[in-house]
Amino acid sequence: DKPKLTSCRSPEKETFTCWWQPGHDGGLPTTYALYYLKDNSDTIYECPDYHTAGENSCFFNKNDTSVWVNYNITVVATNALGSNFSDPEDVDVAYIVQPHTPENVTVNVMEDKGWPFLRVSWESPHKADIRSGWITLIYELRVKLEGEEEWEEHHAGQQKMFNIFSIRSGSTYLVQVRCKPDHGFWSEWSSTTYVKVPEYFFRERSLWILVMIFSSFTLIILLWIVHMNSHSLKHCLLPPVPGPKIKGFDQQIFKNGRSDEILSALMVPNFPPTKSSNYEDLLVEYLEVYVSEEQELILEESKDSCLKSDSSTCDSDSGRGSCDSHTLLTDKCGEAKRERRASGEDSGMTIESQKGWEEEALSYTQEDVATPDVSSRRVKTWPSVFSTVPQYTTSPLDQKTSLELSKQHCLSDTLFPPGSSTKEVLGPNYWEFDLSNKQSHLPQPQTHGSQQLQAHSDVNISYTGNKQVPALLQLPGFKSTEYVEVQKVNQEDMVILQPVESDNCGRDEECPHVLQGEDYSKVKGVGSDNLLLLQSGVKARMGDEMEANGVSESCYTSSSFATTQKHIDSMHSATIPGQEEPIRATTGYVDTTTMFTLPMY
């Protein structure tokens, strides 16, 4: 088989060596010969030296080497079978230069302003004659960390020294160098030089300390900022779920269950506003109450209110009577509860307001709770309507507001009709009490000199859920069944109360609804001394109706209340202008409360 000339190399452009690859010799001893022609002359020369460079090689020494001369080389293999010629190859020494590796590679660790760097220096291979300029070498070096895989290469040009700056303290580096003539082949990499960089611990540590301090400062500042803005951040990130609340009212108080706190909380500051206040201040939001048809809800609520009324025992405003009434109320509450349960579900309560109130869209139907003997309770209960009044004390109320307040009371009596619609019956009650100011809505004739009660401007009652009771409604023991309708207030600031009647009533002045039961006192008026004029009697009508349709009672106060004083002394009888009978609460008992004026229908 043919031998093949594998390569020829010259390390310094003064000598060169060629190697060949012997072909398959078939096991026979074969001799090889190399012949060459120089630069297109006819003379054939044979390899001068087969041994210096090892097996299957031919070494051309200086005398035999001519640069820029084309050598046409052929290798001949000869054995017993014959000769075989390799393909001739053209070789020009000038282009096959591959130097030896650089020598004397030294690496030193040096310092530049506290930072270490490596200074690598080397020498050219000793055979390559750089000095005379016969060969020009360019160098390349590579560095890597001990244990790493990737080398970092650097080109060093013709210089014999190089600085490496990107090194780490405390690690060992491996460095290698190689060279190449400007047109030729790269040499092999030099043997590895190891260098250990001592710990420049001090330097690095100080830097780290600085970094840590700085970052901790930044962190502290950031935390501080976040802390300062935590509320706004919270609002931003986690917008609060709107919960029912009354402005200026702290539900926590009710949870605590302390009466004075509750009542004082119910006491709205600046309410009723003085006359001198701005008209704007008098504007109060409309009270919109939506009652769900679900009875239980209301019952629940009334129950709650009962309970709450329990907690608020004697308030400072009411006299002794109020205390008693409260206890009675409690009983009634309990009974009413039972009643409710007994009566089962019913359609929701609808409050039908009177004209003025119709626009409020109050509607709820109330179950008949009146069946049992609530008379006494009723009597006692309704005054409690006014028991809340003390909260809205001396200053006269605005017509509307008082209307609304009484509305509220009534409503609270019935518990709050769950807000929007009957649909929401079972669900959480969202009930919104908005005291809105719609003066136009209530075109009641102003009572004469009825004092204007100024309502607290924004009493915004809203709540969700069964158990929550808006503040206003936590009037002691308002039972859904019982209402007192304030019919009118006469000139002498007498509150004329009437029991609330069923919804059919659309009359302006009075829609007397008989509260169920036999006994109840109808407040006919309020005396000048802030006496409530009660009229006993009217009954049965309610009961009929109640039985008929399961009572829809609408609570509304048609008359205005005048509050000139905080409370009304309890009285058992009073004269009612325009009424024949003296009002007498037989078994009833009038709680004291404040009066407040409501516009007269």
Next chain:
Amino acid sequence: MDSLVVLTVLTWFAVIALMYLKYSVMADAAPICSYGQATCHVPSLADLFDRVIQQSSRMHGISTDLHSEFDHYLPSKNFIGKQRCHTYAILTPDDKEKAQRLGREQLTEVILRLLMAWGDPLSQLHWSMSQDQNQDFNQYRSNKALEISDIVRELKDGVIKVAERMKRLGLNGNFVSYISPENVDPFSAISFYKRGELNSVDHQDLLYCFRRDSHKVKTYLRILKCSTFPTLDC
């Protein structure tokens, strides 16, 4: 209005600055100053040598590129029994010792001869390449050929200047800058490579020869420099 004026002034300043820089750069890159120009930066002999060596290195690089392109595509002719290159008559040292023995003057002369011998053939080569049908290859090649012929011309001038400087400095005593014309015969040079019009095959031969000669020139120049300035570079 004011801003416009300011803008204009700034632009004007920028233009002035740029022009100044350009000229200053040009001054540095200006060719070797002729005698007596005081404002000119007169390069030293070492600088001259460096410049010349750079150019020769570049020349050799381009010639290698061109040659390698041809080498792939076309087989070489059989040159057994005849000369391949037209500069065969120029005796060049093929050994380090021989080159060192030659001396500066002769070495310079050899360099110049070679450079002169290649001036015309290269421009003819460029012309011939640009005529070629094969557009893709030849655009690149003809550009390179043009570049090479320019470099060779510049290099020749540079080497002459170096020689003159050396002579002035007393290093090049017997140097004769004038080369007799019969050594440089444009027509004979080209006719060496062709039998008629130069074609691609002829290009290859020509480039083969030129590559070799450029390598010679580069090497000789380095030897010349290192023998004159035995600095750390050498």
